[in-house]
Amino acid sequence: KAGVTQTPRYLIKTRGQQVTLSCSPISGHRSVSWYQQTPGQGLQFLFEYFSETQRNKGNFPGRFSGRQFSNSRSEMNVSTLELGDSALYLCASSLGGGRQETQYFGPGTRLLVL
Amino acid sequence: GDSVTQMEGPVTLSEEAFLTINCTYTATGYPSLFWYVQYPGEGLQLLLKATKADDKGSNKGFEATYRKETTSFHLEKGSVQVSDSAVYFCALSLISSGSARQLTFGSGTQLTVLP
Numbered sequence: 001k002a003g004v005t006q007t008p009r010y011l012i013k014t015r016g017q018q019v020t021l022s023c024s025p026i027s028g029h030r031s032v033s034w035y036q037q038t039p040g041q042g043l044q045f046l047f048e049y050f051s052e053t054q055r056n057k058g059n060f061p062g063r064f065s066g067r068q069f070s071n072s073r074s075e076m077n078v079s080t081l082e083l084g085d086s087a088l089y090l091c092a093s094s095l096g097g098g099r100q101e102t103q104y105f106g107p108g109t110r111l112l113v114l
Numbered sequence: 115g116d117s118v119t120q121m122e123g124p125v126t127l128s129e130e131a132f133l134t135i136n137c138t139y140t141a142t143g144y145p146s147l148f149w150y151v152q153y154p155g156e157g158l159q160l161l162l163k164a165t166k167a168d169d170k171g172s173n174k175g176f177e178a179t180y181r182k183e184t185t186s187f188h189l190e191k192g193s194v195q196v197s198d199s200a201v202y203f204c205a206l207s208l209i210s211s212g213s214a215r216q217l218t219f220g221s222g223t224q225l226t227v228l229p
Binding site for chain 1: 146148150156157158159160163165203207215216217218219220221222
């Protein structure tokens with residue numbers, strides 16, 4: 001079974017621009033979560049989507065948004081980029097059930113904001 | 115709020131040495147516990163997990179036991195290899211509002227194994 005894929009793998013943007021990142025979950029997985037990883041803040045939860053609905057959201061400003069399509073693929077959008085948005089953005093998928101489920105991570109998209 | 119505390123790194127060991135990475139947690143409910151590993155330039159890979167008290171997760175020689183009384187989930191390996199060099203993250207998963215979940219991670223521990 002193919003793993004979680006993320007595109008693009010690397011991205012360079014300038015302040016003020018917007019960016020869209022894409023995540024394709026493992027086949028059959030209906031839950032997609034997004035995390036931001038930075039050296040200073042570590043791994044932080046952004047949001048989770050399940051069956052095209054946002055189920056949970058972390059403590060990030062409204063510039064960070066996402067959506068999920070009927071095939072469970074998900075996109076994350078960051079508008080008005082700031083230097084501090086430079087990070088590795090990780091997507092994880094799971095079946096979408098209880099706390100005991102494993103989330104499977106993609107390789108990440110590395111975003112550099114100049 | 116819920117949190118995970120990991121021992122500070124970096125940790126440097128010689129090949130075949132014994133490894134312990136401490137992890138303790140604070141949670142309002144009954145979490146599942148995970149260890150993930152991240153190799154340079156890659157995403158996170160699940161190393162092992164435990165979903166209830168006294169469960170032992172194990173994989174590739176690594177082990178961790180869910181200790182509810184001490185709220186701990188320490189990672190151990192009897193004999194490390196150079197290929198184990200990576201960053202290790204302890205994490206917990208809880209049901210939040212409704213059925214929504216999120217992983218809460220520790221700060222990560224960088225392990226370097228020297229030949």
